[in-house]
Amino acid sequence: MKKILILYKSKYGASKQYGELLKKELDSTIMNINDYHPGDEKSYDVIIFVSGIYAGNITIVKEVKKYFANFKDKKKIIFAVGLSKKDSALLEEIERQNLSGDLNNIDLFYGRGNYDESKLSFVDRTLCKIMKKVLKNKDRDSLEPTMKALLEIEGQKVNYVDNHYLIPLLELIKSIV
Numbered sequence: 149m150k151k152i153l154i155l156y157k158s159k160y161g162a163s164k165q166y167g168e169l170l171k172k173e174l175d176s177t178i179m180n181i182n183d184y185h186p187g188d189e190k191s192y193d194v195i196i197f198v199s200g201i202y203a204g205n206i207t208i209v210k211e212v213k214k215y216f217a218n219f220k221d222k223k224k225i226i227f228a229v230g231l232s233k234k235d236s237a238l239l240e241e242i243e244r245q246n247l248s249g250d251l252n253n254i255d256l257f258y259g260r261g262n263y264d265e266s267k268l269s270f271v272d273r274t275l276c277k278i279m280k281k282v283l284k285n286k287d288r289d290s291l292e293p294t295m296k297a298l299l300e301i302e303g304q305k306v307n308y309v310d311n312h313y314l315i316p317l318l319e320l321i322k323s324i325v
């Protein structure tokens with residue numbers, strides 16, 4: 149039986165929620181990436197990284213790169229959380245933007261997260277305002293799907309977190325453990 153470690157990084161709770169939903173489905177250990185110390189991964193065979201997408205970037209990729217040597221021989225899976233509707237073009241875009249070089253072979257999955265403008269930190273609210281200002285002046289059809297999502301969500305409070313986004317990842321896990 150392969151041992152599974154779930155490492156999550158979450159600013160507004162959606163990735164934490166997905167991590168906890170995964171934990172319910174899988175015999176596994178869950179840990180906030182902020183509590184991770186090199187060596188914690190030693191006894192695990194599969195690492196599932198869960199985190200949000202901010203301005204196109206899967207935030208936990210920073211730690212995957214930083215500690216890559218520790219995760220090198222493990223089966224690595226990333227579950228990215230964002231606002232855009234899920235489709236194959238979106239996954240390709242996220243993959244292209246985040247998983248190059250050493251990270252090329254990592255399996256990528258995706259689920260929709262949450263957004264509540266009233267709860268954003270000052271920095272994030274400012275960043276969103278700037279991004280929206282820039283995006284509004286561009287031709288809408290030329291926008292990447294993740295950017296379109298940010299424009300469409302303006303001023304709203306949404307929570308799209310749903311178990312069904314985990315199904316493809318759980319199927320992969322079933323085939324390897």
Ligand SMILES: Cc1cc2nc3c(=O)[nH]c(=O)nc-3n(C[C@H](O)[C@H](O)[C@H](O)COP(=O)(O)O)c2cc1C
Nearest residue numbers: 158159160161162163200203204230231261262294
């Ligand atoms: C400043 C900011 C930038 C964001 N950029 C994107 C983005 O580029 N693409 C996307 O799909 N979602 C984007 N989002 C939405 C987040 O990915 C979404 O809220 C997700 O649920 C965050 O996960 P977390 O709460 O676990 O951190 C952004 C949200 C904020 C606040």
